[in-house]
Amino acid sequence: MSCVIFGAGKIARGFVGHLLYLSGIDFTFVEKVDALCDLINTRGEYLVNILGAPEKNTIVKGAKALKFADGEAISEAIASADCVFTSVGGKNLPDIIPYLAAGIAHRTKINPKPLNIITCENWKKPADLLHDGIAAMLDPATLPFFESAVGVTEAVIMRSAIEATPDLLEKDPLVVNVQDFWKFPFDASRTKAPMPEGMIALEPISEFTxxxxxxxxxxxxxxxxxxxxxxxxxxxxxxxxxxxxxxxxxxxxxxxxxxxxxxxxxxxxxxxxxxxxxxxxxxxxxxxxxxxxxxxxxxxxxxxxxxxxxxxxxxxxxxxxxxxxxxxxxxxxxxxxxxxxxxxxxxxxxxxxxxxxxxxxxxxxxxxxxxxxxxxxxxxxxxxxxxxxxx
Known part of the structure; x- marks a missing residue:
């Protein structure tokens, strides 16, 4: 079981990545900022600090990231993924559309299984933005697979992720301070594939609006x-x-x-x-x-x-x-x-x-x-x- 997370910021590391790690699911970040990618790949781990509940703190191990320049590797990761998440900030969603489109096109050739793309953004209608943007980039041969087998849906992120204090950042520049909140509500009506098996905190919502x-x-x-x-x-x-x-x-x-x-x-x-x-x-x-x-x-x-x-x-x-x-x-x-x-x-x-x-x-x-x-x-x-x- 493997997942792709577009973005490697505080929510990506401190919520999505954290939940996947605790669920025993392998994942790879895809990050625009090269320096952050290098830091993740060099250190290979980071601390998730649960505010007010230090007994729940976790060191997420095996962290790895791909740079935007690694286009072929990103397409391979999407093609083989069990699920794709985005946490890039709503205004940056257009930047990842070409990578998602290329990955889906590649998936139709080597692994034409259903897939969910789940947006984790504090933004208006992020799933619609991604869906329409991806559809516009796909060729006529790939579009039917996308429309029938790829569910572009969205989650509501209700866990706050806060900038860590300087003393914590000195010890671990990737540390994330997060709220002690453990629910991952998502729009179940738009999914086209099973959610990652064994992923904790999932809360499917049918009346998502x-x-x-x-x-x-x-x-x-x-x-x-x-x-x-x-x-x-x-x-x-x-x-x-x-x-x-x-x-x-x-x-x-x-x-x-x-x-x-x-x-x-x-x-x-x-x-x-x-x-x-x-x-x-x-x-x-x-x-x-x-x-x-x-x-x-x-x-x-x-x-x-x-x-x-x-x-x-x-x-x-x-x-x-x-x-x-x-x-x-x-x-x-x-x-x-x-x-x-x-x-x-x-x-x-x-x-x-x-x-x-x-x-x-x-x-x-x-x-x-x-x-x-x-x-x-x-x-x-x-x-x-x-x-x-x-x-």
Whole structure:
């Protein structure tokens, strides 16, 4: 049994690779950064440090990686793999499509067995992006095999992977600090082959769209609230922000708004969704997860997008008759996020200071400043100014 993992970052090493290793399944990373490949191949192992549960720490042995320059070897690995995973970051998915297409074409010739490709990305519809991109690159002779025997599906990654401390990195530059979370939910409806036999933590989900929305509009909306409000109030760590009474009050409001909308949309009991929000809050408040606000708030222009964690959640609420009062406060705070080392935060600040907050609402959030949500956000900007959170 062997698998291929595109990407060798923290989630690839600290979640996908970790679970495969514990399941006794051989795997190979495919990584764009040559220096990281060299490090993996030289060291051959790395530590997965389970935050708050050191007795579960694991040294993953036998680690190996292929470089993007190793095109033939990558095709061979895909052709013989029992499963392929991706963990490259959503914006990098187009970079791996040619390798996947070449590997599938090679597979049809030497090992025409069904295969699953599972995306492990925090990105909108990553499986569709990969499927369509691969299909566009395949010749007419290979396309029928791809459509009938290759399942391109997606997983929800709910385990956080955090940058290790300098002292740990000095001992092992590949070490990954991860949350003590052991579920791997994936969209079972799109698979075309059996999942890797014996792989632990697998959780097949048949109604994946509802599950994905539930996670996104609960976990991501709360994370965005804690991150952007926390940044404005001077916090450095997510957990500290999540214990701030001012932010905690907002979080409870955000959870109530999203839980109400999700319960209406998917027809499950509010109490069940509220219990789900408690798992989100517990994660945010877990001080064992030393997670920086700066990391979570990175790229605020994307995170203020119309379908992303804050504006997307607020739009969902309005669609189901819920006024997103607390989400609008979080959006107002995000509009005023500043971080000089983040080029997207600098671009956001420049737009805000040169063209005004209405321009941010229109050009970044893609909302009408005079519309219902646009007006609500502007009201909340006035409110946080009154509170002294912004000048």
């Amino acid at each position: 509802g599950f994905l929305e539930r996670k996104f509009y609960t976990y991501n909306a709360a994370n965005g609230t804690a991150s952007f409000v926390g940044a404005l109030l001077g916090h450095k760590y997510i957990a500290d922000a999540a214990y701030d009474e001012r932010i905690l009050k907002l979080l409870d409001g955000v959870y109530t708004e999203t839980a109400t909308a999700l319960s209406k949309k998917h027809s499950f009991p509010f109490e069940e969704q509220w219990a789900f929000t408690r798992t989100s809050l517990k994660k945010l408040q877990d001080r064992a997860i030393v997670d920086y606000i700066e990391r979570n708030a990175r790229d605020p222009m994307r995170k203020l997008g119309p379908d992303d964690r804050l504006v997307g959640s607020a739009r969902l609420c309005l669609e189901y008759g819920v006024i997103p009062e607390n989400l609008a406060v979080a959006i107002a705070c995000a509009i005023f996020y500043t971080q000089p080392t983040d080029e997207f935060a600098v671009a956001l600040q420049t737009l805000r200071e040169t063209e005004g907050v209405e321009a941010v609402i229109e050009k970044v959030c893609k909302l009408d400043p005079a519309g219902e949500l646009g007006r609500l956000i502007l009201q909340k900007i006035d409110l946080i100014r009154k509170w002294g959170w912004i000048a």
